Amino acid sequence: MRQLGLIAGAAAAVLVGAGAITYATAGDAGTPDAVPSADSADAGFARDMAVHHQQAVEMSYIVRDRTDDEAVRRLAYDIAQTQANQRGMLLGWLDLWELPKVSADPPMTWMGMGDTASGKDGALMPGMATNAEMKRLGSLDGKRAEVFYLQLMTDHHRGGVHMAQGCVRACEVGVEKRLARGMVEAQESEIALMAGMLKERGAAERE
Structure with missing residues (x-):
């Protein structure tokens, strides 16, 4: 688990430069006037979604090694690559x-949630898996790992969509708002895909 986190973290670090280039070449966000403050929605979303995405990357690498099912492995790879890039x-x-x-502020303070942002059983933000759930995922194999991953990632995506919609409403940097809109569309599409994959395995998303 630690090794997977280090690999994902290293990959994301390499991509930081790509993010800077993307921002610098965006016509509506490359001026000093567009630089947000530390307590802005733009900065809060960037910080919190980076953390949210990191767990999705780690979760996806875990399941990729716990199953031989090509459909789940392909989905996990796509999610890991996309979210590492966005992070x-x-x-x-x-x-x-x-x-x-x-930030010293609680996660999602930029959305007006603050101390209420923690999810069930101490999850850092809505949709995020707990440490116990991540440990359980790493202990499962085959179909059981597939189902639990799809359930966890469905919850994770729902939380991510909620956050991205918040950025669409409150962020002011154009290129970041566009990224957030793309996250909403892509993750809602993947939620529908995962619902079908769960049904194929005789399961459903968690209540």
Whole structure:
């Protein structure tokens, strides 16, 4: 688990530069006037979604090694690559804005949630898996791993969509708002895909 986290973290670090380039070349976000403040929705979303995405990457690498099912392995690979890339962009923007990647405020304060942001059983943000759930995923194999991953990732995506919609409403940097809109569309599509995959395995998303 630790090794997978290190690999994912290293991959995201490499992509930070790509995020900075994307921001710098965006016509509506490349001026000093567009630089947000540390307590802005733009900065809060970038910080919190980077953390949210990191868990999705780790979860996807775990299940990829716990099953031989090609459909689940392909989905996990796609999610890991997409979210590692997006995480690099988010961290790259924070670097470019010269803003801290960690805040003393509770997660999702930028959405007006603050202390109420924690999910069930101590999850850091809505949709995120708990440490116990991540440990359980790493202990399962085959169909049981597939089903639990699809359930966890469905919850994870729902939380991510909620956060991205918040950015669409409150963020001011154009390129970041566009990224958030793309997250909503892609993750809602994957939620529908995962619902079908769960049904094929005689299961359903969690209540």
